[in-house]
Structure formats: structure tokens, C-alpha cells
Amino acid sequence: MPDMFAADAVAAGYFDGYGVVGLVAVLGLLFVAVAFGGARLLRPAVPTPEKLLTYECGVDPVGEGWAHTQVRYYVYAFLYVIFAVDAIFLFPWATVFAAPGYGAVTLVEMFIFLGFLAVGLLYAWKKGVLEWT
Incomplete structure (x- = not known):
């Protein structure tokens, strides 16, 4: 019977490491969600036709947007x-x-x-x- 308790203690210590990793992952996802949500609330959103154009080094786009690669x-x-x-x-x-x-x-x-x-x-x-x- 004492061996069973020792195995439970080892298993509990083993899964504690995964708990820390999971907590850090959840905190990371929460941080990203708060950052994106805050940026969405604080940014000005005024779409204009010029802003919706494809950007090519400050020059108006010419031709199709499809390029062939060898x-x-x-x-x-x-x-x-x-x-x-x-x-x-x-x-x-x-x-x-x-x-x-x-x-x-x-x-x-x-x-x-x-x-x-x-x-x-x-x-x-x-x-x-x-x-x-």
C-alpha cells in the first residue's frame, strides 16, 4: 500500500510541470487577446479607397497581382x-x-x-x- 502513495506523489509532481507550462500558455494567449482588443478599441478606423489599395513601395500598383515564379x-x-x-x-x-x-x-x-x-x-x-x- 505505501508504494501506491509514493507513485501518486511522483505522478503529482510530474504533472505540476505541465501545469506551469499550461498556465504560461494561457497567460500568453490572454496577453495577446488583450493587446489585440486594446488596439482595436484605440485605433482610428476610417477606410478610404486609397487606404484599400495594394501597397507597392509607395507607388501605385501596375498590372496584375499574380507573379510567376520559376x-x-x-x-x-x-x-x-x-x-x-x-x-x-x-x-x-x-x-x-x-x-x-x-x-x-x-x-x-x-x-x-x-x-x-x-x-x-x-x-x-x-x-x-x-x-x-
């Missing part, structure tokens, strides 16, 4: 994300590689990982994605 920019962004993930993976790998007993295993894992990245880079290069035209 797909290659997304491919460059995707390649950047791939290599950023690679860089993020290298830092913890370097710390584990320095630990005794993990050198050979982590070295093989890293070469496998870099091999996958190299295959992806070669594929992108072969498809002509990396050429700026």
Missing part, C-alpha cells in the same frame, strides 16, 4: 535544406566520433550518409538542375 528557385531551396541538414548532422557525429569505442562504427555510418547525399547531388547535376540559365 520552379528552379524551389529546387535550389530544396538543395540548400538538404545540405543544411547534412551540416546539422555532422556536429553531433563529430562529438560521438571523439568518444572512445565509437570511431569505426560512426565513421562507416557517416560515409554511408555522405554517399546518399553524393548520389542525390550527382542526380541533380546530371538532370541539369544546378545550371543557372
Whole structure:
């Protein structure tokens, strides 16, 4: 029976941490709601046709509001994300590689990982994605 009370005490302490996080979240939401409500009450609201126009650097808008973006920019962004993930993976790998007993295993894992990245880079290069035209 005493073990049951100890488990309840541990569970109560465990959920106290979540209570603090929940309280901070509620206070944050309340602060945002009060700020937006106060701004809505205090601001002047006088819509005019000029105020409802799309703003483009102080110049009257010309043409349509739709602009075409080439797909290659997304491919460059995707390649950047791939290599950023690679860089993020290298830092913890370097710390584990320095630990005794993990050198050979982590070295093989890293070469496998870099091999996958190299295959992806070669594929992108072969498809002509990396050429700026």
C-alpha cells in the first residue's frame, strides 16, 4: 500500500510541470487577446479607397497581382535544406566520433550518409538542375 502513495506523489509532481507550462500558455494567449482588443478599441478606423489599395513601395500598383515564379528557385531551396541538414548532422557525429569505442562504427555510418547525399547531388547535376540559365 505505501508504494501506491509514493507513485501518486511522483505522478503529482510530474504533472505540476505541465501545469506551469499550461498556465504560461494561457497567460500568453490572454496577453495577446488583450493587446489585440486594446488596439482595436484605440485605433482610428476610417477606410478610404486609397487606404484599400495594394501597397507597392509607395507607388501605385501596375498590372496584375499574380507573379510567376520559376520552379528552379524551389529546387535550389530544396538543395540548400538538404545540405543544411547534412551540416546539422555532422556536429553531433563529430562529438560521438571523439568518444572512445565509437570511431569505426560512426565513421562507416557517416560515409554511408555522405554517399546518399553524393548520389542525390550527382542526380541533380546530371538532370541539369544546378545550371543557372
